[in-house]
Amino acid sequence: MWLYDKKTQYPIKITKPDPRMAIAILTQYGGPNGELAASLRYLSQRFSMPTKEAKATLNDIGTEELAHLEMIGTMVHQLMDKVPPKELERLHVDTNFVIHGRAVYPSDSNGVPFTAAYIESMEDPIANLNEDLAAEQKARATYEYLLSIADDPDVKDPLRFLREREVVHYQRFGETLRIVQETMNSKKYF
């Protein structure tokens, strides 16, 4: 189970609305390489992890991704909050507005709703961990695309934090894969 802490993992204080940037960042909420997909992937895969290190790693990185989902939702909310509808139309984000208003909905930047088809969960831990390594790299690349179009330091700062976490998670998954392979080899699984 989880207990809620009334704070984001990293400070977010966006004072300058930017609806186009909100829609760009939205893909990290409900898109293919987003935080919701990451969290569900690891929290589902953890049930079939064979070693104590792997169980803890999937459990805890899956949990951190929920905190990242909250950070992304906070950014989207603060970038969209109170922007007048006519301004949204001028900036070409009115198609999103007429469906959801200024709410935060789990879709990608094109409005494609979140789907569990973005993730896999197999009984085979080697297959899972290799997917997880790729997922962290795809999320890192997405944050770099977002950073390349962002201007506001209040937006870039949390995006840089999130990009860095993908690199750390990739490192931890690499160590976990090595531990799982060593354990499976020593037990002569194959």
Place this chain on the structure above:
Amino acid sequence: MDEQTTLLEQIMAYDFALYDLQLFLNTHPSDTNALRDYKMALEQSENLRRQYQNRYGPLTARYLPNTTCWQWINDPWPWNNKEV
């Protein structure tokens, strides 16, 4: 930055250090240096958290201040801009 935000951001910094160390310790459970750093950050975080909650109210619903009113629902929530 006001005092409440400064204190909260100190807690956030220690809690982030703790979480990063937690992930590291999951794959390096015998690393005594990391374990020592974890213990140090945990003491700091708990101490600052106690100060914060006494002054500004609950960070978790499990903190029950000595009042007749349930304070957990009070603003701001983490996604609210303080100025708004």
